[in-house]
Amino acid sequence: MKTPDLLELATRNLRESKLRNSLTTVGISVGVASLVSMLSLGIGLQRMISSRLERVGFNLLTVAPRSNRPPMGANDTLPSQSGEERPLDENARREIEKLPGVAEAYPDMRFNGQVAYNTVKFNHNVVAVPDSVRSSDDFNNVRGSFFSSPAAHEVLLEKSVAAELLGKQGPGKNRPLENAALNAEALAKDLVGHELDLSYIERKDAPDQKDGYSVVPGEVKLKIVGVADIDVQARYGDFRGGIFIPLPMAETLHVLQPGDLRPKAVPSYNFLIVRATTSGQVQKVEDAVKKMGFNVQSIQDVMRSLKQGFAIFDMLLGVFGSLALTVASIGIVNTLVMAILERRREIGIMKAIGASDADVKRVFFAEAGAMGVVGGAIGVALGWLIGRIINFGTNVYLERQGASHVEIWYVSWWLVAGAILFSLGVSLAAGWYPASRASRLDPVEALRYQ
Amino acid sequence: MTPTPPAVHIENLTRHFPMGTSTVRAVDGISLSVAAGDFVALLGPSGSGKSSLLNLIAGLDRPTGGSVVVHGKDLAQLSRNDLAAYRLRTAGMVFQSFNLIPTMNLLENVELPMRFAEVDRSERQSLARQALERVGLGGRIDHRPTQLSGGEQQRVAIARALINKPKLLLADEPTGNLDSRTGAEILKIIGECRTSLGMTIIMVTHERALAEQHARRMIFLADGKLTDDKENTPVQ
Numbered sequence: 001m002k003t004p005d006l007l008e009l010a011t012r013n014l015r016e017s018k019l020r021n022s023l024t025t026v027g028i029s030v031g032v033a034s035l036v037s038m039l040s041l042g043i044g045l046q047r048m049i050s051s052r053l054e055r056v057g058f059n060l061l062t063v064a065p066r067s068n069r070p071p072m073g074a075n076d077t078l079p080s081q082s083g084e085e086r087p088l089d090e091n092a093r094r095e096i097e098k099l100p101g102v103a104e105a106y107p108d109m110r111f112n113g114q115v116a117y118n119t120v121k122f123n124h125n126v127v128a129v130p131d132s133v134r135s136s137d138d139f140n141n142v143r144g145s146f147f148s149s150p151a152a153h154e155v156l157l158e159k160s161v162a163a164e165l166l167g168k169q170g171p172g173k174n175r176p177l178e179n180a181a182l183n184a185e186a187l188a189k190d191l192v193g194h195e196l197d198l199s200y201i202e203r204k205d206a207p208d209q210k211d212g213y214s215v216v217p218g219e220v221k222l223k224i225v226g227v228a229d230i231d232v233q234a235r236y237g238d239f240r241g242g243i244f245i246p247l248p249m250a251e252t253l254h255v256l257q258p259g260d261l262r263p264k265a266v267p268s269y270n271f272l273i274v275r276a277t278t279s280g281q282v283q284k285v286e287d288a289v290k291k292m293g294f295n296v297q298s299i300q301d302v303m304r305s306l307k308q309g310f311a312i313f314d315m316l317l318g319v320f321g322s323l324a325l326t327v328a329s330i331g332i333v334n335t336l337v338m339a340i341l342e343r344r345r346e347i348g349i350m351k352a353i354g355a356s357d358a359d360v361k362r363v364f365f366a367e368a369g370a371m372g373v374v375g376g377a378i379g380v381a382l383g384w385l386i387g388r389i390i391n392f393g394t395n396v397y398l399e400r401q402g403a404s405h406v407e408i409w410y411v412s413w414w415l416v417a418g419a420i421l422f423s424l425g426v427s428l429a430a431g432w433y434p435a436s437r438a439s440r441l442d443p444v445e446a447l448r449y450q
Numbered sequence: 451m452t453p454t455p456p457a458v459h460i461e462n463l464t465r466h467f468p469m470g471t472s473t474v475r476a477v478d479g480i481s482l483s484v485a486a487g488d489f490v491a492l493l494g495p496s497g498s499g500k501s502s503l504l505n506l507i508a509g510l511d512r513p514t515g516g517s518v519v520v521h522g523k524d525l526a527q528l529s530r531n532d533l534a535a536y537r538l539r540t541a542g543m544v545f546q547s548f549n550l551i552p553t554m555n556l557l558e559n560v561e562l563p564m565r566f567a568e569v570d571r572s573e574r575q576s577l578a579r580q581a582l583e584r585v586g587l588g589g590r591i592d593h594r595p596t597q598l599s600g601g602e603q604q605r606v607a608i609a610r611a612l613i614n615k616p617k618l619l620l621a622d623e624p625t626g627n628l629d630s631r632t633g634a635e636i637l638k639i640i641g642e643c644r645t646s647l648g649m650t651i652i653m654v655t656h657e658r659a660l661a662e663q664h665a666r667r668m669i670f671l672a673d674g675k676l677t678d679d680k681e682n683t684p685v686q
Contacts, residue, residue, distance in 0.1 A: 005565045016553050349549045352510060353563045353610065354538025356531050443510045447549065 001359050010366035017339070024328075024335040025375040031328035032379025032423045035321030036415065037386040042314040044387070044410035049306065058279040061298040062108065063088065063096065063272040063289055086293045087268040096274055099288050101281030106130045106247055108271035111255045115243065116197040117165045124161060126198065126243045128250035132275065143188035144226025150248040155196065155222040161242040162187040162227045165196065188227040195221050198243075203256040215256060325423065328375070329430035332368055336434030339367070340441075347438055348446025357439040364435035365428060372427025376420035383419070384411055455522070456483040457618060457650040458507060463516035465502050465674075476502035478674030479516070484667075486617075489644055489651045489684070491661035494671035500654045501622055503671070507652060508541050508620045509533045521617055538566055542611030544640075546623035548603040550595040550610075556582055557591040560610045567614055581609040585639060601632035608639055612647070619643065621653040625660060633657075637664045641684075 001009075014021045065088045086092065096105040109128035114121060131150045133139050139146060139156070147154045157165065159182045166187065202218030222245065257270060274289065274296075276282045282300050289296045340347070347360055391409040398406065465477040476499045484490050492500040505511040506518055509525050518525045520540060528536060537543075550559045561578040569577070582588050585605035587598075595603050604624060611619060621640060625633030641664050644651050655661055661668050663685045670678035 001565055002568050005568075005571075009565070012553070345549075346551055346553075349551060350562070350566075351534070352508070352537065352543050352545075352549070354534060354566045354614070356534035356566070358531070359534075359566055444505050447510075447545070 001355075001362060006362055006366045007370070009363055010370050013339075013343075013363070014367055014370060017342075020335055020338070021371060024331045025371050025378070027328040027331040028325070028371060028375025028423055028427065029377075029379035029382055031321075031325030032376050032419050033382035033386060034324040035318065035422070036380050036383025036411065036419050037390070038317035038321040039314060039415055039419075040383065040387040040409050040411045041390060042310070042317045043412065043415070044391070044408045046307075046310040046314070047410050048406055048408055050303065058299055058303075059103075059276040059282055061274040061276065061282060061286055061289065061296050063105070063274055064270070064295045064297075065268070066293055066295050088270070088272055088294060089268040092292070092294070093269070093272055095292065096272065096289055099285060101276050101278075101285045101288075103275045103277045104130060104132060105272050105274045107251075107269040108273045109247060109250055109255070109257070111200060111257070113243070113255075114199040115161075115165065116199070117194070120165055120167050122164065124242050126200070126245060126250075128247040129244050130247045138230050139228055142226040142228045143184045144192040144224075147225060147246045150246045151252075152246060153220060153222050153249060154225045154246065155198070156226050156228055156244040157187075157191065157224060158230050158242040158244075159184045159187055159227050162191055166190055184227045184229040191224045192226060193224065195223050198222055198245075200253065201256040203254050218253060218255070220253060325426055329426045332371060332427055332430035333433060335371075336364055336368060336431055337437070339364075340434055340438045344441065344446045344449045347441050348443045348449065351441070351443035352447060360441070361435045361439035364438050365431050368427045368431025368435070369424055372424040373420060375427070376423030379423065380411075380416050380419050387411065454486055457486040457488070457521060458482075458484040458652070459517075459519040460507075461517045461519075463503070463506060463518060464514045465499075465506060465511065466514045475674045477506065477513070480671075480674070480676050481516075482669065482676060482679065484650060484652060486650050487644065487648055489641065489664065489666045490653070491665035491668045491682075492652065492654045492671060493656065493658060493661055493668055494677075495656065497673075498671040499674035500671050502674075504620055504622050504652065504654050507618075508543055509536045510543075534566075538563060539614055540616055541618045541620055542614070542616035544604070544607050544611050544619065544621040544624045546626035548595070548600070548607045548627075550603055550606055552595055555592045555594055556587060556598075556606050559595065559606060560613055563610060563614050577613060578609075581613050582606070585609045599632075600628050601635060604628065604632075604636050605639065608636070608643070612643060615647070617649055619649050619651045621651065623654055623656070625655065625657065633660065634663075640664070 065086070093105050093107070096102060107128075111126055112123055113126040114123050129139075131147070134146050142156060144156075147156070162184075163182050197219060198221075199217060199219045202216050204214050204216050206212040206214055228244070274285060276285045279300070282298050286296045286298055286300075350360060387409040391407065394408055395405055398404070460480055460482050463477055463480045464475065467474045467476055478499070480499075480503060492503060494500045502511070506513050506525070507520065509528070513526055516526075520536070523536065523540075525533065525536065550556075551562070554562070557575065557578050560581055561574045564574040564577065579588065579591060582591055585608060587602060587605060587609070590598070590602075595606065598606070604627075608624075619640065624640065625636055628636060637660060640651060640653070643649060653661075653665065658668075662682055665682050666684060668678075668680055668682050669676060
């Protein structure tokens with residue numbers, strides 16, 4: 001029999017016992033819906049977490065010296081000779097920057113400073129950023145403007161810090177949850193163009209003493225150029241910050257860094273941040289920098305173990321989702337076996353007028369397949385709806401808690417296609433036994449059946 | 451009679467059914483030949499084995515022993531698939547209870563064998579329409595079988611049996627469920643098919659009068675054995 005004829009015959013047969021076949025189809029769609037909603041939530045959660053991590057900079061690596069222990073009395077022996085514990089100095093930075101796949105390498109400079117604006121005064125973490133962050137997600141929607149030049153005495157503020165400077169928000173308050181309500185635009189209007197005072201601890205070289213220095217208070221006036229709408233909660237570890245200054249300018253301030261307290265031959269960095277040209281280069285760069293004798297960490301390290309965890313999580317969700325589909329497939333077997341009993345005579349007639357075993361088998365297969373595809377399609381729609389509802393409910397809850405909107409649910413095209421194909425496959429497998437049983441019916445016996 | 455090979459040649463045919471500990475010999479060593487274009491009536495009381503014999507000739511059942519050769523093909527040697535093809539193209543069947551599919555309309559019932567023969571839809575529908583017109587039901591193609599009288603249903607069944615132009619028409623008590631007047635009409639249609647399409651007809655019946663009126667040869671069976679075989683001049 002030709003395929004269009006087969007499908008026509010199958011759908012006509014299915015329409016004959018509407019109630020039973022639609023109940024079976026509903027069973028399949030519930031199975032598929034549970035599978036789709038489970039997997040879409042699993043995938044959605046994974047995407048949400050991944051995207052939050054990626055926003056931090058998927059192509060960034062943090063480089064640290066292999067040992068943070070002070071190299072006791074190691075001043076005279078050149079650490080680079082050992083190859084294991086070489087200092088993270090300017091030479092190392094240049095070397096790293098020359099590695100293939102590296103866009104730039106810059107010191108990770110952050111310090112605690114005191115900001116003063118009008119009567120408001122408080123301590124906050126200050127982060128020195130290179131000019132390249134200008135185009136990153138965090139800074140491309142700055143209200144006001146980015147630093148006019150890398151050496152400019154200018155400052156950018158995260159909006160909660162900006163609010164605090166204006167006295168609208170005090171320290172110690174539950175800042176992040178209220179953060180979403182802050183209007184960066186309005187804050188920028190009040191602050192941009194004004195100056196603030198930044199106090200810090202300065203390391204001053206003592207010219208009369210080799211390797212010696214003194215610690216003095218430093219102060220600098222900085223012009224506020226913009227307010228950045230950064231989701232501080234979404235940033236991770238060292239990348240968090242609230243007050244941003246240009247890195248080259250920051251270097252001229254000679255702020256005392258924690259590593260400076262150790263005696264050393266040449267000034268070195270605590271951490272370097274290395275930006276790879278693309279996130280695909282990160283592994284290569286990581287390996288190369290490790291070979292140079294430094295410790296390296298990237299978000300990809302975190303992502304790798306996270307991905308493994310999610311694979312297991314998705315698999316478990318898939319197994320639970322499939323259980324319902326398995327139960328539904330038993331429904332198909334049941335429905336079709338019943339149909340054989342009912343249509344026994346019809347099968348006999350078809351065989352008497354020339355239907356082959358294969359023709360009869362195919363009719364039953366097509367019926368199972370049609371129920372599978374229709375059930376699968378309805379199930380995907382149903383699963384989509386369930387996912388939406390869970391997503392909606394979660395967000396209603398989160399908003400009540402004061403947290404921002406999240407998408408914990410994601411339906412991809414391959415999930416839609418995969419679910420329908422899987423449903424078809426399961427249905428065909430379920431139809432196998434009834435179909436082959438129908439095809440083996442003895443026509444004389446079947447015709448005798450009333 | 452004629453020098454042409456017989457349409458159906460049966461040699462020492464047996465069909466036994468196990469029944470508990472004993473065996474029912476439904477067909478018990480029958481040999482006969484049917485010439486192409488003949489109209490044969492198989493007569494006998496119930497249980498004489500005439501339907502079993504017809505099922506063997508129709509390829510619906512397989513013999514316990516002996517052979518059925520139809521137009522040179524030994525049915526016992528055919529695979530299940532080849533036997534289905536034989537039923538599709540060589541032998542058309544008409545039953546006592548019509549055996550139309552109740553969920554399909556007349557046109558769909560008649561075109562069903564052509565679906566199995568993979569005939570294109572448009573050709574299939576026009577052939578089925580013509581066939582229904584030939585049996586006088588051209589105006590009711592979208593009716594369902596249950597909306598028809600017995601005689602009309604049997605006419606649809608004949609149209610269906612003939613749609614793939616078989617060489618052999620096998621009828622199992624085609625008038626059994628019909629009144630005598632309608633029965634006579636049906637047999638007239640069957641007789642016309644023989645003369646116009648040149649097919650061989652084997653009809654099982656227990657109504658001797660009907661057989662004498664239409665058949666050209668009458669074969670009598672009893673207890674699975676052939677008891678009499680005689681020529682008949684149909685009353686036209």
